[in-house]
Amino acid sequence: MKKIQIISDKNSKSQKIKNLLIKIFNKFKPLKSNIIIVVGGDGFMLKTLKKYKKTKNFFYGINSGNYGFLMNKFSSKTIIKNLYKSNVISISPLEMIVKNNKNQIRKYLAINEVSILRQSRQAASLSINHGSKQVIKRLVSDGVLVSTPAGSTAYNLSVRGPILNLNSEKLSISPISPFRPRGWKGKVVSHKSKIIIKNLNPKKRPISAVADNIEVRNAKDVIVKTNHSIKFNLMYDKNRSLQKKIKIEQLRRETS
Numbered sequence: 001m002k003k004i005q006i007i008s009d010k011n012s013k014s015q016k017i018k019n020l021l022i023k024i025f026n027k028f029k030p031l032k033s034n035i036i037i038v039v040g041g042d043g044f045m046l047k048t049l050k051k052y053k054k055t056k057n058f059f060y061g062i063n064s065g066n067y068g069f070l071m072n073k074f075s076s077k078t079i080i081k082n083l084y085k086s087n088v089i090s091i092s093p094l095e096m097i098v099k100n101n102k103n104q105i106r107k108y109l110a111i112n113e114v115s116i117l118r119q120s121r122q123a124a125s126l127s128i129n130h131g132s133k134q135v136i137k138r139l140v141s142d143g144v145l146v147s148t149p150a151g152s153t154a155y156n157l158s159v160r161g162p163i164l165n166l167n168s169e170k171l172s173i174s175p176i177s178p179f180r181p182r183g184w185k186g187k188v189v190s191h192k193s194k195i196i197i198k199n200l201n202p203k204k205r206p207i208s209a210v211a212d213n214i215e216v217r218n219a220k221d222v223i224v225k226t227n228h229s230i231k232f233n234l235m236y237d238k239n240r241s242l243q244k245k246i247k248i249e250q251l252r253r254e255t256s
């Protein structure tokens with residue numbers, strides 16, 4: 001049976017955990033050979049998931065960063081037990097399709113969110129549709145973001161977007177510092193929606209489109225939809241599930 005694959009970030013803490021894992025798995029053989037242990041922070045996990053998007057691996061994250069929303073805590077004493085008893089959650093990413101000011105098309109995946117951001121001192125001027133239905137005719141703001149349930153406690157939460165349950169089958173459309181209409185708080189739509197965002201004034205008010213951490217500048221039109229053909233299988237310790245982390249953030253918001 002093949003050994004579990006271990007991928008780690010380059011920082012010293014991640015490398016130290018990786019070396020400990022290698023020693024542990026030299027003594028124990030895994031039940032499954034299609035597990036990839038990812039040591040790092042959320043950003044490194046996102047990068048790794050996209051790299052292996054065409055595989056059917058299971059990903060177990062070990063946090064060596066700050067909060068590590070997509071990760072588990074590391075314990076050398078319980079790592080084997082945690083792997084055997086872990087729960088699996090499958091999530092699908094967003095697909096961002098961007099046409100820039102030279103009519104070039106770029107496509108990228110986003111696991112957390114797609115962000116549309118003003119590119120200059122001028123506020124963005126945007127129209128937003130989902131399918132044939134208009135969400136907002138003209139939004140003047142610093143931008144807007146479309147978030148998955150898994151990403152709803154990340155950037156989406158910081159702009160006061162709603163926290164979505166993992167099984168809600170919804171996407172959140174949240175404005176970033178809206179100026180007009182000032183009171184617009186966004187909209188929650190079905191995960192089957194095709195969200196179309198247009199730059200109403202690309203020459204005077206340029207915008208960037210960002211899929212998690214990959215930026216396309218001078219965007220004219222952006223289409224955001226869920227790519228249901230891709231499934232990422234994330235493994236979580238029983239007491240650290242992604243759904244539980246989302247509920248904790250919901251409670252924090254309610255009591256803050």
